[in-house]
Amino acid sequence: MADTTTKHPKGLYYLFFSEMWERFGFYLMLAIFFLYMIDAQNGGLGVSKEEASDIFGTFIALVYLTPFVGGLLADRVLGYRLSISLGGILMAVGYIGLAIPGETIMIASLGLIIIGNGFFKPNISTLLGNLYSKPEFEAQKDTGYNIFYMGINVGAFIAPFIASYLRNNYGWGFAFAAAGVGMLLGVIIFWMGNKHYKDADVRKAVAANDMPLSRIFSIVILPAAIAGVLGWVLIPGNIFGSDSTDAFIIGAVPIIIFYVSLWVKASAEDKRPIAALLSIFAVVVVFWAIFKQNGTALTTWAEYYTDREMAAPLAGPAGAIGMVQNLDLSESTVPAYDNMFRAQTDAAGKVITKEGIAPYYNNLPESEWPQEGSSLSLISTELFQSINPFFVILLTPLVVWFFTFLRRRGKEPSTPAKIMWGLVITAMSTLVMVGAVFAGMNGAEKSSAMWLVGSYAVITIGELFLSPMGLSLVSKLSPPRLTALMMGGWFLATSIGNKLSGVLAGMWDQYDHKAWFFVVNCIGSLLAALVILSMLKWLRQIVLEHTGKS
Incomplete structure (x- = not known):
């Protein structure tokens, strides 16, 4: 028998490598998408941060909403391998489409990415779980998901460097196209490994009490689409902040009702594990609402409030690998030098952030203004999004070792307890950013980049306690015929959290003191941890009943 340890x-x-390249493409696109939207000087869309946050949040919400449908079709009709292949190809075409100018092609490309992710994301995680269904591998399932999760972050770490090099040297379009090339590599590697998981690609038999696929589309998918359209078109005003948010939240209601109905109609054997999973799904929404602000609120902090100036001796080699963003102040189109940098104020004397040719200089003291006609080398903003995956790669072996160490002594926390501690640690990461706000005098001065590094380091630990453990828990507790569907439920929770991240980030300018923005996030994460704590004994019992271990 194989060594189970x-x-x-x-x-x-x-x-691992298929997901690595898929995530390379996805995170390359995410690394520059918000920056592309707010860029008004170098071929970007030039929209406001509030509007960009709303678009960003809606996109990443829909990206994680479609796994509900993709998981369902894989479970009942397509199987996992065909679904993964179809999803990867659609995403590759979508990324390449973003490189083509034009609003219509952009919307169509985003749609392809959203649909493609729905087929790819839940089913590759489910296929991995099926590989560990054999008794000799079962004990290693948590570790296997940790290793798989590290593959995700290898791709995510590399992506911003490639994005920075291509967009700084060749333009936004080349960077988006590179995401498509990465996705195609992922599909090819997946096909190469086909013989190793073809036996795990087994569609589950439909039980007598399972809802037919046609009925699911008629009472869930169609109502969700109709509700979303009505939320966008017919509701007067913006109940939840924007038309897109109204449409998303109202459109998600039929899907949420469907998942609740699974619990209501479940057999006595399935009812408790489904209830446990739905409880976890509801709580981890808070984690994703905070975590996914790395592409919006934390990117805003990096772009405008973080000292990104690079020393001259370092700028040359760094520029060669795409780390440097040059601000050229010698162009004839630059307005009068003093007017360009002096902070503008409104009638009440409040400083207005200037979104002109060089908004980076708004909170630099006059003594540090650059020479007229010169250029300045800055670390490209998207590179800060490599910090989180870097720490995942660095810390994953340590977290795996830590849990193995505790397991050998009979002290390893249960999977639900790991999720609870992940929320607590996430709350601590927001307090690091509170420190950054005070260090930068609430944005009046640039803060050290080490504040962002520290915050990313802490939230990465929380992520490693929570995200792979959530995937593992779904695989452990899901009724066999509903595994991919329940994995879609996990991504539905992720989707709702992602949308809320955009809503929260869109409120950035409403906080006069930015510390309160991060304090609100901290309180939300701690409250979610308390909810898990209150259910911990019940959750541990259910896991024990279905796996023999807590």
């Missing part, structure tokens, strides 16, 4: 199925490594 060290062996993993061979298919893990092909799925």
Whole structure:
């Protein structure tokens, strides 16, 4: 028999590299998408931060909403391998489409990415879980998901460097196209490993009490689409902040009702595990609402409030690998030098952030203004989004070792307890940013980049406690015929959290003191942790009943 403490199925490594390249494409696109939207000087869309946050939040919400449908179709009709292949190809075409100018092609490309992710994301995670269904691998499932999660972050770490190099040297379009090339590599690697997981690609038999696929589309998907359209078109005003937010939240209601109905109609055997999963889904929404602000609120902090100036001796080699963003102040189109940098104020004397040719200089003291006619080398903003995946790669072996160390002594926390601690640690990361606000005198001065590094380091630990454990828990507790569908439920929770992240980030300018923005996030994460704590004994019992271990 295989050594249950060290062996993993061979298919893990092909799925690792497939997911690595898929995430490379996805996070390359995300690294520059918000910056592309707010860029008004170098070919971007030039929209406001509030509008960009809303678009960004809506996109990443829909990206994680479609796994509901993709998981359902894989479970009942397509199987996992065909779904993963179809999703990868659609996403590749979508990324390449973003490189083509034009609003219509952009919207169509985003749609392809959203649909493609729905087929790819839940089913590759489910296929991985199926590889660990054999008794000799079962004990290694949590570790396998940790390794898989590290693959995600290898791709996510590399992506911003490639994005920075291409957009700084060739333009936004080349960067978006590179995401498509990465996705195609992921699909090819997935096909190469086909023989190692073809036996795990088994569609589950439909039980007598399962709802037919046609009925699910008629009472869930169609109502969700209709509700979303009505939320966008017919509701007067913006109940939840914007038309897109209204449409998303109202459109998600039929899907949420469907998941509740699964619990209501479940057999006595399935009712408790489904209830446990739905409870976890509801709580982890808060984590994603905070975590996904890395592409909006934390990117805003990096762009405008963080000292990104690079020393001259370092700028040359750094520029060669795309780390440097040059602000050229010698162009004839630059307005009068003094007017360009002096802070503008409104009638009440409040400083107005200037969104002109060089908004980076708004909170620099006059003694640090650059020479007229010169250029300045700055670390490209998107590179800060490599910090989180870097820490995932660095810390994943340590977290795995830590849990293994505790397991050997009989002290390893249960999977639900790991999720609870992940929320507590996430709350601590927001307090690091409170420190950054005070260090920068609430944005009056630039703050050290180490504040962002510290915040990302802490939230990464929280992520490693929560996200792979959530995927593992879904695989452990889901009724076999509903595994991909329940994985879609996990991504539905992620989707709602992602949309809320855009809503929260859109409120950035409403906080006169930015510390309160991060304090609100902290309180939300701690409250979510308390909810898990109140359910911990019940959750542990359910996990024990279905796996033999808590």
